[in-house]
Amino acid sequence: MRASDAFERLPDAEVVTAPLAYRFGIDPETFAGHRFWHRPSAKAIWVAAAEAEVPEGLRPEAFGMLVSRMKGKVFKPSTVFIQRFGAAATRNRYALTDAQLDVFLRRAPVTVSPVDDGDGAVLVTDARGHVLGLGRLTGAELLSELPKSWTLGHGDG
Amino acid sequence: MTAPHGGDDGRGRPSGDRAYDPRAPGPDAVDPVEHLRRYGPLVDDAGAFFACAQRPLPRVVIANPLKTTLAEAEARVRARCPEAEPVAWRPGAWRLPPEVLPGRWSEFITGMLHAQEEATIWPGELVGAQPGETVLDLCAAPGGKTALMAWGMGDRGTLVANDREFGRLAGLRRTLDRLGVTCAAVTHLDAARFPLADPPVFDRVLADVPCTCEGTTRKQKGGRKAPTRDAYRRSIVHVQKAILRRAIQLVKPGGVVVYATCTYAPEENEAVLDALDPSQAVIEPLTPPPGLRVAPGLTAWGGQYFRPDVAHAVRLWPHHNDTGGFFVARLRRL
Ligand SMILES: C[S@@+](CC[C@H](N)C(=O)[O-])C[C@H]1O[C@@H](n2cnc3c(N)ncnc32)[C@H](O)[C@@H]1O
Numbered sequence: 420m421r422a423s424d425a426f427e428r429l430p431d432a433e434v435v436t437a438p439l440a441y442r443f444g445i446d447p448e449t450f451a452g453h454r455f456w457h458r459p460s461a462k463a464i465w466v467a468a469a470e471a472e473v474p475e476g477l478r479p480e481a482f483g484m485l486v487s488r489m490k491g492k493v494f495k496p497s498t499v500f501i502q503r504f505g506a507a508a509t510r511n512r513y514a515l516t517d518a519q520l521d522v523f524l525r526r527a528p529v530t531v532s533p534v535d536d537g538d539g540a541v542l543v544t545d546a547r548g549h550v551l552g553l554g555r556l557t558g559a560e561l562l563s564e565l566p567k568s569w570t571l572g573h574g575d576g
Numbered sequence: 577m578t579a580p581h582g583g584d585d586g587r588g589r590p591s592g593d594r595a596y597d598p599r600a601p602g603p604d605a606v607d608p609v610e611h612l613r614r615y616g617p618l619v620d621d622a623g624a625f626f627a628c629a630q631r632p633l634p635r636v637v638i639a640n641p642l643k644t645t646l647a648e649a650e651a652r653v654r655a656r657c658p659e660a661e662p663v664a665w666r667p668g669a670w671r672l673p674p675e676v677l678p679g680r681w682s683e684f685i686t687g688m689l690h691a692q693e694e695a696t697i698w699p700g701e702l703v704g705a706q707p708g709e710t711v712l713d714l715c716a717a718p719g720g721k722t723a724l725m726a727w728g729m730g731d732r733g734t735l736v737a738n739d740r741e742f743g744r745l746a747g748l749r750r751t752l753d754r755l756g757v758t759c760a761a762v763t764h765l766d767a768a769r770f771p772l773a774d775p776p777v778f779d780r781v782l783a784d785v786p787c788t789c790e791g792t793t794r795k796q797k798g799g800r801k802a803p804t805r806d807a808y809r810r811s812i813v814h815v816q817k818a819i820l821r822r823a824i825q826l827v828k829p830g831g832v833v834v835y836a837t838c839t840y841a842p843e844e845n846e847a848v849l850d851a852l853d854p855s856q857a858v859i860e861p862l863t864p865p866p867g868l869r870v871a872p873g874l875t876a877w878g879g880q881y882f883r884p885d886v887a888h889a890v891r892l893w894p895h896h897n898d899t900g901g902f903f904v905a906r907l908r909r910l
Pocket of ligand 1: 739768
């Protein structure tokens, strides 16, 4: 097993909740049933169910879900985190039509109408409101920021 | 299911009785289910068993209750694949024709749906994980049953998902992440040496152990698979016994341990249960959901007699429910 230090509570949850509230209007109360964690010597931030505890004596590789790899830098949330909690977004979100969805998932640019604050990160959903992840809007052009490995075809099996 | 750790490339010949299947090929032909012939005497209809074991497996998708409702999932599956057929015994699961690739649907990217071998759904749910509990999955990758347990917990509590193969942890994490599970801690340990706490902390433990995977022939496109070498079987049985013993030590007294394999061999199933000290755990009777046909565990095999409560364990034969093969037992620590 790789030697890694233990997960500890993230001292300041606002490093996660403030940017999400600012850009997407996600109410920090959305995370009331969860807690944020980190390993002091590592850069990643994690989120886990509030009741979840690492049993004594275990040194897990992962705890809950990865929120961001870069503690301390500009906050860049992981796609899985946005998928899990992004439904609470009230601003700068865009629902793709089924036809646009296909294009987006192939990582081709989608022409869209503007969102609240214009250029920048957009929370992208399907036509029924299920969160896909983030896109980047430049003018009327929306590009996928989903990991490359998540292009259509993944998840089979 | 998954390849057993260490691989199975043996060339030994199985000891089996071919007399039960009139369609058994002659001595020169390649027999794709040669390694299964020894189980002919155990089933009601050996011909149906051997034939079914060579047919491709229907794909099954299951709704993720953390991200969707039954009604919404039903509507999406119908829209994607009108030929989808509900699984008779389990709401929220659908069979798709083998040529349909659900991994290409956006419902997989958002984690609304998951692909899960039908025969493994009920065994995973038998663990009975509840919200707020502390649950351990000793052999978790790629996480199909871990997900079923997280759903039972409503994603609340602590679910430790362990696997010894470092290369398989990424797939395990990918499953849990995509499905939106936040109650899991992923560890990378040998299940047989999983650290003990005094007193034990786990309410339930799943031991879905590595095995010879005889029940997965339908995934291997018709079953061509070298027969299991006796030496390999013996070494894996050793691991199975060690993991089950550890599972019992890890669960609280009165807690549940589920032992499961995707193989038919009594050596890897009933004989492993029989090796447990009977004063430590009992094997509980199981009530399968209506519509799922199961066969009771064997109390004797190859001249060996097993503890009587192994009859409470069950085998899923592929031709009974048109699934893969599986074996499962639920034990309660005394
Ligand atoms: C049958 S598969 C588990 C399938 C999984 N439970 C699911 O439902 O998706 C068995 C797993 O056990 C792991 N394994 C093998 N030996 C192990 C050991 N000694 N300790 C822990 N895991 C082990 C293998 O890497 C493999 O992932």
